[in-house]
Amino acid sequence: MAKKKADAPAGSTAGATDPSTRAELLRSMLLQRRFEERCAEAYALGRIGGFCHLYIGQEACGTGVISMLRPDDYVITTYRDHGQALARGITPRAVMAELFGRSDGCVRGKGGSMHLFDRATNFLGGHGIVGGHVPIGTGVGFAIKYRGGDQACACFMGESVVNTGAFHEALNMAGLWKLPVVYIIENNRYGMGTALERASAIHDIYQRGAAYDMPRGVVDGQDVLAVRQAMGEALHRARTESMPTLLEVRTYRFMGHSMSDAVSGTYRSKQELEEYMQRDPINVLRQHMESLGEIDDARMAAMDDEVRAVVQDAWDFAEASPEPALESLYEDVLVETTT
Amino acid sequence: MPIITYRDALNQALREEMQRDDRVFLMGEEVAVYQGAYKVSKGLLQEFGEMRVVDTPITELGFAGVGVGAAMVGLRPVIEFMTWNFALLAIDQVVNAAAKMLYMSGGQYPMPMVFRGPNGAALQLSAQHSQAWESWLAHIPGLKVVSPGTPYDAKGLLKAAIRDDNPVVFFEGEMMYNHKGEVPDGEYIVPIGKADLKREGAHCTLVTYGKSVPLALQVADTMAKDGIELDVLDLRTIRPLDTEALATSVRKTNRVVVLEEGWEFCGVGAQIVDYCQRDCFDDLDAPVVRVHQADVPMPYAKNIEKAAKPDLAKTVAAVRKVMYLD
Numbered sequence A: 001m002a003k004k005k006a007d008a009p010a011g012s013t014a015g016a017t018d019p020s021t022r023a024e025l026l027r028s029m030l031l032q033r034r035f036e037e038r039c040a041e042a043y044a045l046g047r048i049g050g051f052c053h054l055y056i057g058q059e060a061c062g063t064g065v066i067s068m069l070r071p072d073d074y075v076i077t078t079y080r081d082h083g084q085a086l087a088r089g090i091t092p093r094a095v096m097a098e099l100f101g102r103s104d105g106c107v108r109g110k111g112g113s114m115h116l117f118d119r120a121t122n123f124l125g126g127h128g129i130v131g132g133h134v135p136i137g138t139g140v141g142f143a144i145k146y147r148g149g150d151q152a153c154a155c156f157m158g159e160s161v162v163n164t165g166a167f168h169e170a171l172n173m174a175g176l177w178k179l180p181v182v183y184i185i186e187n188n189r190y191g192m193g194t195a196l197e198r199a200s201a202i203h204d205i206y207q208r209g210a211a212y213d214m215p216r217g218v219v220d221g222q223d224v225l226a227v228r229q230a231m232g233e234a235l236h237r238a239r240t241e242s243m244p245t246l247l248e249v250r251t252y253r254f255m256g257h258s259m260s261d262a263v264s265g266t267y268r269s270k271q272e273l274e275e276y277m278q279r280d281p282i283n284v285l286r287q288h289m290e291s292l293g294e295i296d297d298a299r300m301a302a303m304d305d306e307v308r309a310v311v312q313d314a315w316d317f318a319e320a321s322p323e324p325a326l327e328s329l330y331e332d333v334l335v336e337t338t339t
Numbered sequence B: 001m002p003i004i005t006y007r008d009a010l011n012q013a014l015r016e017e018m019q020r021d022d023r024v025f026l027m028g029e030e031v032a033v034y035q036g037a038y039k040v041s042k043g044l045l046q047e048f049g050e051m052r053v054v055d056t057p058i059t060e061l062g063f064a065g066v067g068v069g070a071a072m073v074g075l076r077p078v079i080e081f082m083t084w085n086f087a088l089l090a091i092d093q094v095v096n097a098a099a100k101m102l103y104m105s106g107g108q109y110p111m112p113m114v115f116r117g118p119n120g121a122a123l124q125l126s127a128q129h130s131q132a133w134e135s136w137l138a139h140i141p142g143l144k145v146v147s148p149g150t151p152y153d154a155k156g157l158l159k160a161a162i163r164d165d166n167p168v169v170f171f172e173g174e175m176m177y178n179h180k181g182e183v184p185d186g187e188y189i190v191p192i193g194k195a196d197l198k199r200e201g202a203h204c205t206l207v208t209y210g211k212s213v214p215l216a217l218q219v220a221d222t223m224a225k226d227g228i229e230l231d232v233l234d235l236r237t238i239r240p241l242d243t244e245a246l247a248t249s250v251r252k253t254n255r256v257v258v259l260e261e262g263w264e265f266c267g268v269g270a271q272i273v274d275y276c277q278r279d280c281f282d283d284l285d286a287p288v289v290r291v292h293q294a295d296v297p298m299p300y301a302k303n304i305e306k307a308a309k310p311d312l313a314k315t316v317a318a319v320r321k322v323m324y325l326d
């Protein structure tokens, strides 16, 4: 769905939507939500192992950003990557099979939850080392500029990343060399159990962009249309002026940091959680669409049934997919050189 | 004797050393409010306050350097890495600063500090989160490298590491934290640089350390049923290595298997093989065999992850091989 946006008008009205786009956005977010809910279930059943970081509560960020991209743009992100992978168009089957550690997974069972990749959709991976992928995003921007053209790279990260050295190095180069990268900070207020205010000397973190003379902004991350608007402006700058942007998207994670962590506890109260859950990104869009007469309970229920069936199909597919062959253990370490 | 977990043993060591010496402080990600990513520092914030139990941003290079600076001017930092995979970001401070400061300063600036955290693979964490780094750090002159395999050793060695006036790299294991064992009440130290014969047997020496110790003991139990008795030599310290204990055991058994979690190439086992051929060439009845991780990044899927890791069957097969039993 994201990939159809090639004809989106450039400029500041780029985020504007029509009824069918809004319906697509709603469906995409709902699919991600239902997918993640089933992941939690699969994790509890031991079908999914390792670290598993869910996207519930943050769907509007990835959906808004990715819906503005063209198929030839690039996406790079963190370990919290299921929702973005789906938004970019990796099939629920390929993602679920990966999470189940099966050979039909999008990286053949090698990576799991934290390392979803897909060459076909220019999805350059979920990365597990905090901050590590940000210079890589800058490198993608460098390559775009090097080759010419007006592609862009969307580089997602959590707000804790701004405190890593890699972030500073990467954004400085992007500012210095004017690279077409949009750095999207999904500020969900916590890195594991550490609140932003306990980790960063400044709290309006988009202002970090000032240090690199980089255009910057902050947007409501629960409002997918607002995210689209901001992303549209950033993309316009990237495509027409080869300029980077630092975009802070304020959101909240409704689950624990990963499936092994408590949802609330020592670091945030249940009350705070419940307050933030009032602004569920799916409901925010739904209410907007209701006010426009574009959706009602019956159509919402039908959409929900449809995405639930898609997720069930992904689960069934993953379960039926074979485990990786033992020989595959030794494959993909190095590639055969052909040049 | 009380039976406690490896986690609690480390916690006791930290608490006792912080009570004993107010220059000792703990710094790292989630060590304070969250009580430790793996709860090793549980209760320490409450007991010692936020000046001595310090939560950091995700900034490994930065806080490792803060530790080095504090050590230069008189404090005794314990720097916790959430895992050693993330410590790679700080390796410049460990290798280029901590390990060299004394030498570069002509002996003026010792580095009494500890870098610690879990090392090696847990379960299905895949490539970036499942790595054993001890051979990398053991490569560096100027560091001591320790890797306890039991709660008793964990406590005694951490206390020794904190009291050591040199930088000590301390490898724990995520899969070890719940491991239980006897730990006496009261004060004791396990000296750095001393191996421990965890089990005695005449037929073959099984050299190991850290997380592989419980596995090695299991191998010894299994093989004892067939009348094969193993010397299980737990190195405990990888650098400086207790070559004397190694030679003593090898001269007795004449056969050696080395079991480690990490990769083969330039691994700790390669160094053990070198000491064996140097010191015990005439005592060896068979080439030394090594058991280690497959020479690939760690995959996610259960079946191939299992195939990549050393295990009971692979280690038993290695012992049988050096004993020419097959």
Ligand SMILES: Cc1ncc(C[n+]2csc(CCOP(=O)(O)OP(=O)(O)O)c2C)c(N)n1
Pocket (backbone or CB within 6 Å): A080, A128, A129, A130, A131, A157, A158, A159, A160, A161, A188, A190, A191, A192, A257, B029, B058, B060, B082, B086, B089
């Ligand atoms: C360099 C490094 N240090 C520590 C970790 C462990 N870790 C994984 S995620 C995380 C929190 C990151 O928070 P944030 O960037 O805000 O992203 P969020 O999880 O909230 O999406 C930490 C500390 C890591 N993966 N990499």
Ligand SMILES: [Mg+2]
Pocket (backbone or CB within 6 Å): A158, A159, A160, A186, A187, A188, A189, A190, A191, A192
């Ligand atoms: Mg966060």
